Amino acid sequence: MTANNKEELNDLMLQRREKLSGLRQSEKVAFAEKYEITEYAAPLEDNFADFEEESVQLAGRLMAIRTHGKASFADLMDKTGRVQLYIKQNLVGEDEYDFFQELDLGDIIGVTGTVFKTRRGEVSIRVKSFELLTKSLRPLPEKFHGLKDKELRYRQRYLDLIVNPEVRETFKIRSEIIREMRRYLEDKDFLEVETPMMHPIAGGATARPFITHHNALDMDLYLRIAPELYLKRLIVGGFDKVFEINRNFRNEGMSYKHNPEFTMMELYQAQADYHDMMELTENLISNVAEKVLGTTTVTYDDQEIDFAPPWKRITMVEAVEEFTGINFKEIDDIETARKEAKNVGVHVEDDMSVGEILNEVFEERVEEKLIQPTFIMDYPIEVSPLAKNKENDPGFTYRFEAFVYSREIANAFSELNDPEEQYRRFNKQVEMREAGDEEAQMMDEDFIRALEYGMPPTGGLGIGIDRLVMLMTNTSSIRDVILFPTMRPESNN
């Protein structure tokens, strides 16, 4: 029953603890077991005609009290919003009225009363009786300005949720986005599956993993950086449409668009290619927007973005030519590629191949221009170790990424299903790894073995849920769409 023992109790907290011990010595309950409710706050106002002069019971947190002598007004907040309480001494009796005056902001109470409208037209509850359900021992942040300090908001998200209604709304929308995405995929006969979060080999993406240790097996495991290789094993196994919505973990820098753990939707569909994945992506996202927001158009940071299909489709080579004038279709030697990149001010490393230089120029000079939803197609093979290479253009793959507001929100390809080619690609990654590239992929022998049994032609797609939610809720940091973003531990300084 202590506060944080590192923390001094201030006067406000001491007062509340004294009130609590007073309650404990009396007949009053400070922490009730249950209160039967019949209604929530918001519907009383929305459907006032149905409730007028009806008796209702509801429960919530006291957010404001306005005392006027022998009558008081108070704001009660539940998950739907607030409703005003009107409590009169001659209705509840002198003792109960005095007890009400003893309550603190933040206390959770249950009330019974009738619904009416005040002279000013505010829907209110004329309280007949009330019970303290939970005594609150800490003062709430300021009622008008709320809680602004970002550090406190992220560390104490519960407080943020209590006092900042728009935060509750953001996370409600996040939940709805995921629900509609799931519903859409289930309607299309995709099977939701769960694959391991702890991997003996961290595969399926280019990223540094977190390492953990299993004691009984005495072996290190990696938190997964992507579910891709497991989901493709399921396609080999004969599930022809699967998806997973779950966390990935990457041991990399943090920024407004990177959190060490983030949520990814990945799906795989047999007998499909990356064109099918483009259609699926634009239909899925526009459908989700329509269902959740009621429109396919969102305003993000003053930019209007329209998710309605079809989205622009352009190859990486074409996009680079459009925005830089460099025609990589005609470049096949490193010297020229290097010189052209330099001409547009893009720094390239000595060991980069032509494809990597193309990718670099794209990232440095084109990405920032892609505001409206755009599919960038045909990525160089060097940066796409799991994608199928194009039949007539072996330096490139059947891969695309979707960009919105300069941010990658989806990555997809016609999956590489040739086990020998996949083996060679892995080997190349292993070489890079041995040369010191910590993000290069590891050899996964079992995945090769699976491909050797035969994986049908398959389209695969990954959508970064957090970044999609940011776009749809107009929030500027990934931390605003993750309930408990990764933080350093609180220090005592």
Next chain:
RNA sequence: GGGCCAUUAGCUCAGUCGGUAGAGCACCUGACUUUUAAUCAGGUUGUCGGAGGUUCGAUCCCUCCAUGGCUCACCA
């Protein structure tokens, strides 16, 4: 990891050209039976992020540290 900025009451913030600090909300006392950022009268609240240094004296200047924000780098 680099640069810039921030850290003052429970919360939102002001402030001290170096003389140990203030407002609003919250809280306490009193008045008030339709208010709603209720109002009116009075009152309380602080290791001024931490540790050193300079100084007669530091919340303020300097150094280091901590945490956070923005940004660059890294990174799908």
